[in-house]
Amino acid sequence: MDPSPEPSLRPADSPSSGNKNQTNAPPCPWNQALLSLSNEIKVRQYSPKTLKSYTLWAEKLRYFTLHKPPEMLDVEDVKRFLTHLAVERKVAASSQNQAFNALLFFFRHVLHREFGTMEGVVRVKRKPYIPVVLSREEVWRVIENLKYPFDLIVKILYGCGLRLSECMKLRIQDLNFDAMILTIHDGKGKKDRTVPIPQKLKIELENHLHLVVEKHEKDLASGYAGVFLPSAIERKYPGAAKELVWQWVFPSKELTLVPDTGELRRYHLHETHVQKAIKMAVRKSKLLKRASAHTFRHTFASHLLAANVDLRTIQELLGHSDIRTTMIYTHTVISTTIKEKKSPLDFDDGIF
Template structure:
């Protein structure tokens, strides 16, 4: 660590920060964190750099972090979740890029956590939106709502995530690097089979044209060089157009872009003139709330959503009406037989 510090000390501050960002990217890649995490951590690190007026990385202290986090709450008035994300980003930055531990971070003004109740669509509203969406966006929403998926999880589904014989879908490396298995909605099984046929046809065309196949994880690509050309590794929702990879000098097939799905949903919601603001994530909220309405156990819903903390799932108890009591009564007014 001393050698790294002395090496950095010889560089101008800008060059030191350039090295830090290279290190940040490498450390995130080693741990197989998502591109979104890389982007978020890079953004917060740059904001911290700007706040510290380009101070040399080796001279940064925990007190600097405290000042930055307090500034986010007091001056920038960021949400509690944003402040927590900034804290996690800087914790990673100090630990893995600077080789230093935080220690205690006391005395930070915490951003206020506002009570949040998610927007939930009725089943009729869900059906209305699906009915107005064109292929493949209608099928995407059926997975978002029918399986309670995050949009990123849905876009990353590959053919080998399905076990049609058992009627289940396995989500690999969801948020928090947790795998989970979900029941496939039986009502859309015919559409799933048709999508398999469409992907199979597109895959054959790609092979005939010499396309390098689907984009793959680096670890899989190194171990199985031709994995991207195998059918079971193809995206379930492939992009319409191919992507040119300059470094490799080849075309690859990516999955359908998140932004295209969001745009399609936004357009339909506006045309349907719904009074609610609905996004792709709204269907996941609706999935959880409708299961709760159907008297599913909260722990079961937690597992289906992939929440590590039951408190995250408990928020959906505020989106449905209580069925346990119609009117508040004094215990003296309740028939003893109702308490058994």
């Protein structure tokens, strides 16, 4: 469950809002604390999603304690807040754990204090989670109801087991057709990994990249400033944003105007466009299961396990740091295992 601001949140309470009648007022301690939290997260190069999540949980604690000054907060405030989430808000175990991790970070790196023990906190019981998995026929039915490039995106999600965000952030240099491997940089937890490119996608991907190259050449001719890059890379390699190897595999349709500089840059295709296309395709396919972009990653893992691929190999392909995360797929199939890296898109059953 994504954290969201409490109903009591008012625009005037936001760290980014200002009060024109209080220009000489001292800075708000909470605004300063939230700014420090943002800086600490950025220094560690955590993802934007982590920044958003941790900031929202800190704000929730702020409202729960009725704007108690950050320097006055103690462990009992956190205990009462976490118990409130479990008892009153009835949040999921994952949300309570997310809140705990966010506030632990806030106390350690912003308030420079340790939590101590969390005894006495009502903990949400974690329910067994069994992911939704599609059959190969169901995967194909969804793909048949998708238009280009969304059909290719879903083939990559299923054929390579990528998260949607990982697929959208692919750059041309991440595809190695000589070795037939795809490299995912800065995946979840800032980890890199490689996965095999399905043989059945080679020609389709090459044709797609040909269109990407044509779009890039038109962009260069129009004088655009390049793709968006991490600031550190752009500082080190000033011309990298216009180089072909740094272009997105799935670029957005329109250029983005950067207000501060007036430059036109290209972003990757937004995740919401893919999610909407998949939702519509699932509806047209008349599936009797809930299915989203992440379902194809679950299906990738389950189909490999059903094909007797070793669990440790699947863990490596998915980029899981803990084998226990990968073991959820043992509840979806009955299998024996062999050690071999393979894509389910390359299974020879005549469906694809």
